[in-house]
Amino acid sequence: MNRQAILDVLNSLKVVDMNGGDDAYLLVDNSEEVRQKLNAVGVTEDVIQRYGDDDSFCVLALAFGEKYADGYEKGKFVLWGPIDDEFRDRVLNGEGTAMDAERLLRALEPEVFGKTEHWIVWDNEDGLIGTYESYDDALKDYENAKSAVERYVREEGEFSTDEEVIIAKIQKHFYSHDTEKAVMKYDEDDNEVPTGDTYWDFTEDDYTKR
Structure with a gap:
């Protein structure tokens, strides 16, 4: 996943409604054109729908809920x-x-x-639903997933025996990340120039020590 490519798309989308403060949101049209742009950089339809409805979705919630952005500065999502x-x-x-x-x-x-706390929500249908720094946010998605599972069983009239929803506290998180250090090469004049690629590496967050 190229987080910068995703942010480039999010930053290019036209905001149709917005609000600041504690209930901040940035809404964009949930159009086929917008979805295609996000699909092309690895954001799936399921992820998009998680943050809105058939008419619009919140790019602010999407960018931070999916950990694509580290910050929002001067009207742009940034790493x-x-x-x-x-x-x-x-x-x-x-x-x-x-x-x-x-x-x-x-x-x-x-x-x-x-102390920083991080949470995950998981279910048997979608797998990892999200990671969260707020327990309240995690609990909200947990309860939504629970309701979806219960609704499915009611509509189908039977259990599949695989129904399961989990909310859990993260102790450690090991993952790959973009170091943003440029990969260099030599051009025909023997000058060192960037290739346009960057180096990746592993990192581990230990929340038990924070």
Whole structure:
């Protein structure tokens, strides 16, 4: 999955309705053209429908619910780069944004923000429904999945014996990620130039230590 390619598409979509504050949302038309653009970068129809209805869906909820975006800055979904020496120097010299400063503080003193908890919701039909930093958000999708399973059994008039919905707290998370470090090559003049690709690596989040 190329998260940047997904964000490029999300950032290109026309917002038809929006709201800020605690109940923030950014709605776009749920049209065939929009779905095709997202399908082309790996966002499935099921994922899109999870965040709206037949008329529209919320790209804000989709971007953060599916962990495609790390932040939303100046009207655009963004990925955060690594917290390296360049990043630290930029923040300490007063050249970073408020979000940059918060990221650095979270990395250096996580106890200031309290212990971070992460949750997953899973069912036998869709597999992993989502990962969440908010228990309330996870519980909402858990209850929705439960209702869907109960409704299916009522409509079919029988159990398949596979019905199951789980909400669970994540202790550790191991995954691949884009380091955003450019892959370089030499051109015909022996100059080092970027290929357009980036290096990937593994990382592991240990939430038991936060």
